[in-house]
Amino acid sequence: MAKLKDLTHKEDTLGSGHRLCPGCGASIIVNQLGRMSEAPMVVGCATGCLEVATTIYPYTAWNVPFIHSAFENSAATVSGMEAAYEALKSKGKIPADDKRNFVAFGGDGGTYDIGFQSLSGAMERGHNMTYVCYDNGAYMNTGMQRSSATPYGAATSTTPIGTHATAGKEEYRKDLTAVMAAHNIPYVAQASLSNWKDLMRKAEKAFTTPGPAFLNILSPCPRGWRTEPGDSIELSRLAVSTCYWPIFEVDNGEWKVNHRPKNKVPVTEFLKPQGRFKHLFAKGNEKVLAHVQEKIDHDWDQLLWKADFSKDRTAE
Amino acid sequence: MPKTVLKEVKNTPKAQQTAAALTGNSAVAMALKQADPDVVSAYPITPQTTIVEELAAYAARDHLKGKFVNVESEHSAMSSAIGAAAAGARSVTATSSQGLALMWEMLYIAAGLRLPIIMPMANRALSAPINIHGDHSDAMGARDTGWIQLFSEDAQEAYDNTLMSFRVAEHKDVKLPCIVNLDGFIISHAIARLDIMSDDDAGAFIGESSPTYGMLTDDHVETVGAFDGLGGFYFEFKRQQDEALQKAKEVLLDVSNEFAALTGRSYGLFEEYMLEDAETAIVVMSSAGGTTRVAVDKLRAEGKKVGMLKLRMFRPFPADEIAAAIGHCKAVAILDRSHGLAGTGGPMGDEVKAAMYHLDDRPECLNYVYGLGGRDVTVENIESVYSDLDSLDSATNSNTGFRYLNIRD
Numbered sequence: 001m002a003k004l005k006d007l008t009h010k011e012d013t014l015g016s017g018h019r020l021c022p023g024c025g026a027s028i029i030v031n032q033l034g035r036m037s038e039a040p041m042v043v044g045c046a047t048g049c050l051e052v053a054t055t056i057y058p059y060t061a062w063n064v065p066f067i068h069s070a071f072e073n074s075a076a077t078v079s080g081m082e083a084a085y086e087a088l089k090s091k092g093k094i095p096a097d098d099k100r101n102f103v104a105f106g107g108d109g110g111t112y113d114i115g116f117q118s119l120s121g122a123m124e125r126g127h128n129m130t131y132v133c134y135d136n137g138a139y140m141n142t143g144m145q146r147s148s149a150t151p152y153g154a155a156t157s158t159t160p161i162g163t164h165a166t167a168g169k170e171e172y173r174k175d176l177t178a179v180m181a182a183h184n185i186p187y188v189a190q191a192s193l194s195n196w197k198d199l200m201r202k203a204e205k206a207f208t209t210p211g212p213a214f215l216n217i218l219s220p221c222p223r224g225w226r227t228e229p230g231d232s233i234e235l236s237r238l239a240v241s242t243c244y245w246p247i248f249e250v251d252n253g254e255w256k257v258n259h260r261p262k263n264k265v266p267v268t269e270f271l272k273p274q275g276r277f278k279h280l281f282a283k284g285n286e287k288v289l290a291h292v293q294e295k296i297d298h299d300w301d302q303l304l305w306k307a308d309f310s311k312d313r314t315a316e
Numbered sequence: 317m318p319k320t321v322l323k324e325v326k327n328t329p330k331a332q333q334t335a336a337a338l339t340g341n342s343a344v345a346m347a348l349k350q351a352d353p354d355v356v357s358a359y360p361i362t363p364q365t366t367i368v369e370e371l372a373a374y375a376a377r378d379h380l381k382g383k384f385v386n387v388e389s390e391h392s393a394m395s396s397a398i399g400a401a402a403a404g405a406r407s408v409t410a411t412s413s414q415g416l417a418l419m420w421e422m423l424y425i426a427a428g429l430r431l432p433i434i435m436p437m438a439n440r441a442l443s444a445p446i447n448i449h450g451d452h453s454d455a456m457g458a459r460d461t462g463w464i465q466l467f468s469e470d471a472q473e474a475y476d477n478t479l480m481s482f483r484v485a486e487h488k489d490v491k492l493p494c495i496v497n498l499d500g501f502i503i504s505h506a507i508a509r510l511d512i513m514s515d516d517d518a519g520a521f522i523g524e525s526s527p528t529y530g531m532l533t534d535d536h537v538e539t540v541g542a543f544d545g546l547g548g549f550y551f552e553f554k555r556q557q558d559e560a561l562q563k564a565k566e567v568l569l570d571v572s573n574e575f576a577a578l579t580g581r582s583y584g585l586f587e588e589y590m591l592e593d594a595e596t597a598i599v600v601m602s603s604a605g606g607t608t609r610v611a612v613d614k615l616r617a618e619g620k621k622v623g624m625l626k627l628r629m630f631r632p633f634p635a636d637e638i639a640a641a642i643g644h645c646k647a648v649a650i651l652d653r654s655h656g657l658a659g660t661g662g663p664m665g666d667e668v669k670a671a672m673y674h675l676d677d678r679p680e681c682l683n684y685v686y687g688l689g690g691r692d693v694t695v696e697n698i699e700s701v702y703s704d705l706d707s708l709d710s711a712t713n714s715n716t717g718f719r720y721l722n723i724r725d
Contacts, residue, residue: 042532044399052543060539065531067402068541069425073395076387080357080399080407083383085532087354087405091381094532118395121388 001201007035011063013043018061019053023229025219025236026050026134028193030105033132033215036203039099040064042085044078046110047071049141050134072114075122075131078104082127101207102129107219108149109139112176123183123212130206130213133176136221144224144276148174151244153292154276156224161279167288168279172295180214181250187213189249193220194237198247198258205251218245226275238270243300248307255310257303264300267293331517331578336510340471340503343510344410344436344496345370347478350518351434354382354405354525357396359389361415362448363500364438368410382406390415394422394433401431402540403532406482406525408433412500413440413454420458426493427462428557429541430528432485433493435463436478438504439602439653441689449690450500452601452653455630456663462557464494464564465631467601471508474498476581477628479513482522483571489563491528497630499603501690513579521578561632568629585634587626588641590616594623596705597642597679599668600651601627604686604693608651611698622702627664635671643672647680647705651721653687661685661718669715680705680713686721697722 013034020027026049034041041064045051051068054061069077082102088094104122106115111133119131138156139145146156146169155161155168177190187209191199199217206213218239220232227235239245242265247258268289271277280289338346345367348356356375358368374380382405387393393409401407411419416437426433439454441447455465464484468474474496481494498504513521531538544550565585576582587605590612591597600608605626615622625642627634642648650669652662660666665683672678682704687693701721 042403052545055539055542057542057544057548060542062539063537065537066539067399067531068543069395069398069402069429070421073392073422076392076395077399079385079387079392080355080396080401081403081531082399083355083357083385083396084400084403084405084407087381087383087400088403088532091354093404100532117388118392121392124388125386 001204010035013041013062013064014054015061015063017059019056020049021223021229023220023222023232024049025136025193025217025221025232029132029134029217029219032193032196032199033103033203034064036200037101037207039101039207041101041103042081044068044074044081044104046074046106046115048107048110050105050107052141071110073118074104074106074110074115075119078102078129079122079125079127082129102127104129104131106131106133107140108133108135108137109147111135112149112174113147120183123180123185123214126211128211130215132215132217134217134219136219136224138224140221140224149176152295153280153288155279156276166279166285168276175299177216180216184253185212185214186210186252187249190216190245190247192218192236192240192245192247194233194240195247195259202249224276226278227273231273235270235273238265241265242267242270243296244270246300246303248303254314255303255306257307267296331521332514333511333579334514336512337507338471338510339366339505339507340474340498341366341438341505342370343471343475343512344478344498345374346512347475347518348408348434348436349374349380350479350513350515351406351408351482351522352381352519353408355385355397355400355407356380356382357385357387357393357400357407357409359387359393359411359415361390361412363440363450363504364410364412364415364436366504367436367438390418391422394419394426397433398422398426398429398431401426401433401527402429402529404527404530406527407431408435410436412438413442416454416458417442420461423458423461423463428553430491430557430560431493432491432528434478434481434485434496435493436474436496436498438500439497440500447689448500450502451688451690452497453655455495455497456654458495459631459663462492462561463631464492464561465497466494466628467497467630468503469602469605469626471503471506472510472581473583474503475510475512476575476579476583479518479522480568480571480575484564484567486526487567488526490560490567492560492564497602502603511579517578521575565629565632565634583628585629585637586641587628589624589626591623591625591641593621595621595646596648596702597623597625597645598649598651598698598701599625599627599638599642599664601630601664602653604651604653607693607695608698611695611702614695615699615702620702633667635667638668639671639675642679643675645679647682647708649682649684649701649705651684651686651701655685655688660716665718680708680710681715682708683718684721685718691722693722
């Protein structure tokens, strides 16, 4: 990996003047990834915050070629671009030694839910592209409606606290990173802005791995999480240290956990600063809080088991 | 107003042509291959499937140099086609019925982004009830998506329309996608005799692709599909888009003229068959045009002054040209191979009638819905329509409503 000092001199992928909120993870993710893209990036983006806030006609914040076509098809759109690139190269219309990184972005709504089929198809077809999900845990662009990435217990505008529903969302979040690993693609990773070096290494790995790669990156959303803009990175750190958002990778089928907290922080530390979980701390919801912890412990154990199994198998 | 039909072509055909026996789908697949597309994004659906299969076979044998992308749905087929076209590739796909319906959202985006994607469509009824046979419900559901739509009477016209569609769609004044319609099974699966051009001649006629954007080839960085908020330019974009669509009429005529000089086969916006002195006429599209022509010949032999207008270009709709071609008739029947389900009959009926509203002396009109779900239309059925027109009483005809042709009671 290049030196941080050198990377700071690299032009931002997303220029200043875009209208994403202060403390939003998406723009930081784009620029961190852009720094690791040695070849020029070509970007496609699903409808959502990242798209609407960066391309307000006749302006654009993107310093790389960018396309938006619709909500559920960022992966399919970029797959078509990548196919075009290969075709134009083979016909001599683009020089044979030309190099590009094709990157598709989507929020969790555009990735876990409505864009899931398109993503699955593009990954299965083996396009040389990287799909990046900036997961903020709900449909934040339209005002915080639940998605299948919304954590258990979160209050959203479509899982509001009611008389009988006192826990907010009553379903577990989809483990999309594991689902993508089940596609048997060369590289899948989950990352967090707090562990920036790990994130940048994963970006570099995704870009340089031939074939499809998938990155799932936690993207704090002060508006939706009901948090302070200045707390976004600290919340990312708590997400990792509580094992709510473990950082790991599946490299050619081998599971590796990239950070194992020495002392796992109780999940309440991650939940407490967030307005979307405030109700969980009200009297009567103690069981719900305990259940959230149990589920995180269970998932963490399962992840460690997968990593240890991979390790044993490699050792043999 | 552009001329509606072409002048007689006296040039000797210049293109090298061979007679072939092909299904409509094979003819279309061959035309697509001859256009040397950079990217084919395709998903199979009856009755389009053999187009996709044959393109895959061409690609497997290196007769097609572009990339073949086996997508997982029609929504992704159109999305991938959009990505490829925006990246600077000549981009094609094909579909039918439910496949088009699944693409619906993306049809508007392909047209709005001004991407000249070519999409043959083997027309099929829309569910429910599920029915795989030919009618125009699919095409009519997409009639105002901003795509150019051409209809083909037989395999020859489907082949010719496919070749010509690239020239029209990619023209600098147009830059819009185009659907080439051919009736499911009736044309798509029936083997017909047709003349095909050599790959070289077809390739030379179509020429190098001229993409709308050069996202991968231009030096400057482009943002495609930007967000246009309140106070933005959406309204102006749509006006420009409609102006471009209207220009497709003249471009189609120019391209058809060139094609006629090359092949000896001439096409206009529509075919005027025995219309000049016709007292009654039928307006129809696609394979039923052949059936109608036989009925016209038969009735003409009996001394009846009947004619036919067979529409080739449905979008943009050549309203003024149609009015000029049939306005002199006493009575006109408009045959719709789809049910409008608006309570007023078929969409063609509505549009043809509206096209003649400004005429001082309008023909009496009847609108028929026929052939749904692949129901046959016979020469006798068509004769019965001319007979209805003959006996039409202008004092009692309401010019509203519609009738069914060949429906069971």
